[in-house]
Amino acid sequence: MTATATTRPRDAVGETSSGSGRIEIRGLRKTYVRNDKTVVPAIDDVDLVVEAGEFCVLLGPSGCGKTTLLRCLAGLEEPESGEIVVGGRPFYASDRKVSLTPQQRRLGMVFQSYALWPHMNVERNVAFPMTTRRARGTFGKDEVRRRVTRALETVGIGELAQQPVSALSGGQQQRVALARAIAFGSDVVLFDEPLSNVDAKVRVQLRQEIHALQRELGFTAVYVTHDQEEAMELADVLVVLKRGKVEQAGRPRRLYREPVSRYVADFVGTADILDGTVVGPVASADPGEGPRLVEVATALGTLTATAPPEEAGVAREGTEVGVVVRAEDWRITPPRTTTDGPGANRLVGVVRESAYLGASTQYLVEIAEQVVRVRPQGSAELAPGQELALYLEPGDLHLVTT
Ligand SMILES: Nc1ncnc2c1ncn2[C@@H]1O[C@H](COP(=O)(O)OP(=O)(O)OP(=O)(O)O)[C@@H](O)[C@H]1O
Ligand SMILES: [Mg+2]
Numbered sequence: 001m002t003a004t005a006t007t008r009p010r011d012a013v014g015e016t017s018s019g020s021g022r023i024e025i026r027g028l029r030k031t032y033v034r035n036d037k038t039v040v041p042a043i044d045d046v047d048l049v050v051e052a053g054e055f056c057v058l059l060g061p062s063g064c065g066k067t068t069l070l071r072c073l074a075g076l077e078e079p080e081s082g083e084i085v086v087g088g089r090p091f092y093a094s095d096r097k098v099s100l101t102p103q104q105r106r107l108g109m110v111f112q113s114y115a116l117w118p119h120m121n122v123e124r125n126v127a128f129p130m131t132t133r134r135a136r137g138t139f140g141k142d143e144v145r146r147r148v149t150r151a152l153e154t155v156g157i158g159e160l161a162q163q164p165v166s167a168l169s170g171g172q173q174q175r176v177a178l179a180r181a182i183a184f185g186s187d188v189v190l191f192d193e194p195l196s197n198v199d200a201k202v203r204v205q206l207r208q209e210i211h212a213l214q215r216e217l218g219f220t221a222v223y224v225t226h227d228q229e230e231a232m233e234l235a236d237v238l239v240v241l242k243r244g245k246v247e248q249a250g251r252p253r254r255l256y257r258e259p260v261s262r263y264v265a266d267f268v269g270t271a272d273i274l275d276g277t278v279v280g281p282v283a284s285a286d287p288g289e290g291p292r293l294v295e296v297a298t299a300l301g302t303l304t305a306t307a308p309p310e311e312a313g314v315a316r317e318g319t320e321v322g323v324v325v326r327a328e329d330w331r332i333t334p335p336r337t338t339t340d341g342p343g344a345n346r347l348v349g350v351v352r353e354s355a356y357l358g359a360s361t362q363y364l365v366e367i368a369e370q371v372v373r374v375r376p377q378g379s380a381e382l383a384p385g386q387e388l389a390l391y392l393e394p395g396d397l398h399l400v401t402t
Helices: 002-006 066-074 122-131 141-154 170-183 200-217 228-234 252-257 262-267
Strands: 023-033 039-050 055-059 081-086 089-093 108-111 188-192 220-225 237-242 245-250 271-281 292-298 301-307 320-326 331-333 345-356 361-367 370-374 387-392 398-400
Touching: 023 066, 039 066, 039 245, 055 066, 055 228, 066 081, 066 188, 066 220, 108 170, 122 141, 122 170, 141 170, 170 200, 200 220, 200 228, 220 228, 228 252, 237 252, 237 262, 245 252, 245 262, 262 271, 262 320, 262 398, 271 301, 271 370, 271 398, 292 320, 301 345, 301 398, 345 370, 361 387
Parallel strands: 055 220, 055 237, 108 188, 188 220
Antiparallel strands: 023 039, 023 081, 081 089, 237 245, 271 292, 271 320, 292 301, 320 398, 331 387, 345 361, 345 387, 361 370
């Protein structure tokens, strides 16, 4: 009931139960009006459920609404309509006029800019949210000290407790912010691009630590980034936003293998998306259940691809589609030793350029006057000018219509 949420006694704040980190967002909208009176639908009818203890990553280009969604969750921004329920507790419900303050929501937050108090030392920064007027009474002095010490040790900077934050490196400052977010013991911790100000090496280390910490402490994480590698590494649930709307949400593997649109295919992983027209189903393909093989005319030639079963229309002759080709799905076969069978995507190309990426090498390969990106797994080095026989598994080629 609404009344219980808004009139909850203060000493009950912080009460936890199983499932208390489950986030339900329904029909959420938030528009901004710019100075020139243009209306920006920053969050446009978002529905999203994150289960307790899951790591949810919001991914999308600049301006797609990632920060706005986090701020609405935290209570730093008032939406126009919709509902936010966390652990069964309404944080915001436009129809019932519920809107808890950030303090009542008690979520941990880690920002890109660290948001530390420069005049306080590390210990006092971490203790701060537990010593505000509102939180007083929830934690006794000894309890605050115990939580601060444990949080600092958890993030590996116990020895810096007495240092002024201004004397710390960016990576250390972000550890202080992280300690502050977890010291409270929140069921939900929100992260807004927490690692974009730290250097590349520390970034990778810190994100692994954040992941381990989240697993250990069991809080629900909502983590904003526009770094897709970071997103793939961290996410149990990946949410790709487009102009304030959820374009696709699901397991990272699902978004990678079965993107619903060019936008998602482009944003998650390295893909070339070839324009094509469906010629028809592959003659030998089983018309029964499961994925259907279809032939698609593209600039590279006719390719056999998999049409998702739930999208019957995709397999229809004449449908305009995009064929999503992942750089690492190209197989290199020795030239002229293979025979063609039905459904085989065998192509011939010429290496134009190569870029060594460490774990793999990416080649730009010209096929029928088109250039595609090819990252073969574990094969010998290829030289520019070299002719290649290439192969694509029909099951690896996914079709999108928008
Ligand atoms: N206070 C504000 N006043 C007016 N418009 C705003 C305000 N805050 C955000 N916006 C607009 O809302 C949209 C979403 O902004 P938001 O900050 O949520 O994007 P973002 O996905 O976090 O982007 P970035 O990756 O650049 O941080 C943008 O078009 C932005 O210009
Ligand atoms: Mg942002």
